[in-house]
Amino acid sequence: MLCVERLVKQYPTGDTALRGVALEVPAGQVLALIGPSGAGKSTLIRCVNRLVEPTAGRVVLEGEDVTALGPAALRRARRRMGMIFQEFALVERLSVMENVLSGRLGYVGFWRSWFRRFPPADVEEAFRLLDRVELTECCDKRADALSGGQRQRVGIARALLQNPRILLVDEPTASLDPKTSRQIMRLICELCRERKLAALINMHDVGLARLFVERIVGLRQGTIVYDGSPDGLTPEVLTTIYGEEDWAERRRGPGGEEEEPEVDEQRLAGLT
Amino acid sequence: MTGVAAAARRWTAPPLIADPWLRRGLALGAAVYLALALGTLSVSWRRVWEGLDRGAAFLVGFARPDFVSRWVEISEGILESLVMTVVATAIGILLSIPVGLGAARNLAPRPVYLLCRGLVAASRTLQEVIVAILFVAMFGFGPLAGVLTLSFATIGFLAKLLAEDIEDTDPAPAEAIRATGASWLQLLNYGIQPQVMPRLIGLSLYRLDINFRESAVIGIVGAGGVGATLNTAFDRYEYATAAAILMTIIAIVMAAEYASGLIRRRVQ
Amino acid sequence: MPVRHAAGVRVWQRRARRRQLLVWLGWLAGTLLIVASWQGIAANTMWNFVWDAPAQGADLLARMVPPRWAYTGRLWRPLWDTINIATLGTLAALVPAVPIALLAARNTTPSAVLVRPAALLLIVSSRSINSLIWALLLVSIIGPGVLAGIVAIALRSIGFVAKLLYEAIEEIDRAPVEAITATGAGRAQVVTFGIAPQVLPAFAGISVFRWDINIRESTVLGLVGAGGIGLELQSSVNVLAWPQVTMIFILILATVVVSEAISARVRHAII
Known part of the structure; x- marks a missing residue:
């Protein structure tokens, strides 16, 4: 379904974020990308839909080479890839409905979107998704009036309204509390199963990843160092991914909470 | 929304103004105003049509500006504008500091505060050109009237922003300085000045820039500077000369903006 | 370093000597510029008009009040x-x-x-x-x-x-x-x-x-x-x-x- 081949990304600053990453995601598989800050997780998923332009290598989606597409064809390819963001990335001054409907922008023309005249089928589907994420009541509220968990559900509805084949999910729970984090992860995984979507999920939280996904890929300094089932994540493997740390001790810790990794400055720099 | 049958749900974007009567009232008011304003506009389109040739001549003048034939007037005018700008900004800064201190609610006693705020308000409401007319009537034609005009305008601008800045300062350091037994002037020097200095420098540079631009204008009413030369050039339809003057002004403003950007970065 | 050793005593200064010199030079240049500019303006000013300004101002004020209220209609x-x-x-x-x-x-x-x-x-x-x-x-x-x-x-x-x-x-x-x-x-x-x-x-x-x-x-x-x-x-x-x-x-x-x-x-x- 999605095939990433020898992907390399070097930023103009000289930082190399990805050093020849190869990855294959079959249809319907939910996969978590884990790794320390600056390992290149965010760069990798942004290279898939070319929000970040890869330096070398190919991204092939359902047999189509995304890296070779012109602007118009790239926009059509992006419709098939829904994206969910860490800080929700909603347009705060637009209403919930407008945010959800913006998922259809790749399908409708400029003037239709300008006058907010989306096809009735799109509006109907948007309502269905809002029902599914339990936000129908809020449809005319402004996005900045919602709580974090609600906002992320709007973000999920927006991504699904694209009718995508794959979800690219960037740290979906990093701005949420532990309970909401689990709810959001559960929702994403349920929706993927219902709609038979593949998903590529960046995660900081190894414990949460173990709980929900069937395959885990560990990234360190732009290279894949682990690819397998969650059960294979032994302390030795975690050490290769994250470096020296007493993993057994941490798992025994009260509540099993992971400590938050430091702010990923390199990644932020890469975005701007 | 939930009560509606699932198959027939419609959605329209929520309007910017929720109250429909207010929305329609505002739209109607705007339409009536526009109709009235455009309807009472007295424009002689023939004159405009005839003028297009001159407009073209001006654009040609911009392509081939003439610095040479009126070089003496241009250079003297620009120099006078620059000189006026420097003196007026210096006087303006010197005067705005006490006025700004007086207009800061957290420093000045009530009567001083009101007096300074009144001065600031007067300076801000009066258009520079109007002030220039009055000063020219009092002090006679020449750059001195211009300098006084620009100094007065600088007070309104700088003192207001300085006062707001002082009111926004962190009170903790000032309190700590006061706790050491410092006098009022020492308090200013150690508690307030370090906090507001970078912005004051930035604003002063910005005002220098504004004063130069304004100095090109007040010459039209006889207060010195390049404005008089420009006025003459337009009166005689010497567009190439006018273009030369305008281009000089633009170049100086650009240079000033670039330089002040550099200085501001160093100060902060 | 703003701290200097003189005869075994540490002397603290706000700025290093070179920097202090530069600051003074900056002030000097600025002051000279302003003074020179001022002289340019003074040369182009008719000073007897200026000395006359308070009288002129008072005179102007006297002529300006009262405003001509009837004129408002034309405005x-x-x-x-x-x-x-x-x-x-x-x-x-x-x-x-x-x-x-x-x-x-x-x-x-x-x-x-x-x-x-x-x-x-x-x-x-x-x-x-x-x-x-x-x-x-x-x-x-x-x-x-x-x-x-x-x-x-x-x-x-x-x-x-x-x-x-x-x-x-x-x-x-x-x-x-x-x-x-x-x-x-x-x-x-x-x-x-x-x-x-x-x-x-x-x-x-x-x-x-x-x-x-x-x-x-x-x-x-x-x-x-x-x-x-x-x-x-x-x-x-x-x-x-x-x-x-x-x-x-x-x-x-x-x-x-x-x-x-x-x-x-x-x-x-x-x-």
Whole structure:
């Protein structure tokens, strides 16, 4: 379904974020990308839909080479890839409905979107998704009036309204509390199963990843160092991914909470 | 929304103004105003049509500006504008500091505060050109009237922003300085000045820039500077000369903006 | 190092010696410049006029009061024109200012090497030239009247609005823009869905702010023949009809105060 081949990304600053990453995601598989800050997780998923332009290598989606597409064809390819963001990335001054409907922008023309005249089928589907994420009541509220968990559900509805084949999910729970984090992860995984979507999920939280996904890929300094089932994540493997740390001790810790990794400055720099 | 049958749900974007009567009232008011304003506009389109040739001549003048034939007037005018700008900004800064201190609610006693705020308000409401007319009537034609005009305008601008800045300062350091037994002037020097200095420098540079631009204008009413030369050039339809003057002004403003950007970065 | 050793005692100074020297030199140069400039002005000043200024001022004041209230009747029409010059000029400026701002903002410009400098040059040219000078130019081209005033106000306002707007665009949150791009939206859709909602309040605030400034500026455009109440001011000053001048000042002041109050209220409501 999605095939990433020898992907390399070097930023103009000289930082190399990805050093020849190869990855294959079959249809319907939910996969978590884990790794320390600056390992290149965010760069990798942004290279898939070319929000970040890869330096070398190919991204092939359902047999189509995304890296070779012109602007118009790239926009059509992006419709098939829904994206969910860490800080929700909603347009705060637009209403919930407008945010959800913006998922259809790749399908409708400029003037239709300008006058907010989306096809009735799109509006109907948007309502269905809002029902599914339990936000129908809020449809005319402004996005900045919602709580974090609600906002992320709007973000999920927006991504699904694209009718995508794959979800690219960037740290979906990093701005949420532990309970909401689990709810959001559960929702994403349920929706993927219902709609038979593949998903590529960046995660900081190894414990949460173990709980929900069937395959885990560990990234360190732009290279894949682990690819397998969650059960294979032994302390030795975690050490290769994250470096020296007493993993057994941490798992025994009260509540099993992971400590938050430091702010990923390199990644932020890469975005701007 | 939930009560509606699932198959027939419609959605329209929520309007910017929720109250429909207010929305329609505002739209109607705007339409009536526009109709009235455009309807009472007295424009002689023939004159405009005839003028297009001159407009073209001006654009040609911009392509081939003439610095040479009126070089003496241009250079003297620009120099006078620059000189006026420097003196007026210096006087303006010197005067705005006490006025700004007086207009800061957290420093000045009530009567001083009101007096300074009144001065600031007067300076801000009066258009520079109007002030220039009055000063020219009092002090006679020449750059001195211009300098006084620009100094007065600088007070309104700088003192207001300085006062707001002082009111926004962190009170903790000032309190700590006061706790050491410092006098009022020492308090200013150690508690307030370090906090507001970078912005004051930035604003002063910005005002220098504004004063130069304004100095090109007040010459039209006889207060010195390049404005008089420009006025003459337009009166005689010497567009190439006018273009030369305008281009000089633009170049100086650009240079000033670039330089002040550099200085501001160093100060902060 | 600001700490120096002299005869075994540590002496603290605020700045190192070289830096201190530079600071002093800077002050010296600045003072010399100001003094030299001042002498240039003093040389071009008729000092007996200046010594006479207090008397002149008192005399002027005596002639200015009382204002000629009856004159007000002839001022309403020019005042209406003045308000129209400011309002229509501002509206006319908003239309070109938006695309210019989009071309000038680092994150929306199609080309940072070619298009952005051109847009910035347009902005600085518009901003450098005061509306009164634009009016001078336009009166000479399209003839005296309200239209010259409107166009002058518009030309000056384009640069102002475009500058503040492009700065606002450069400060937006990038995440929603990225999200809208990721949905497969086109360039224009990214601007209208991702950027426009974020800068709309700023844009409205800037427009009202500029309108308020334009009211003030349009009161004097008549001095060069570009219509409005300034025309009356010009003719009254020319015939030294000071009571009429006072009346005009009162009316201008009232208009400016009212427009500033409106502008402040609207901006407060938006932000």
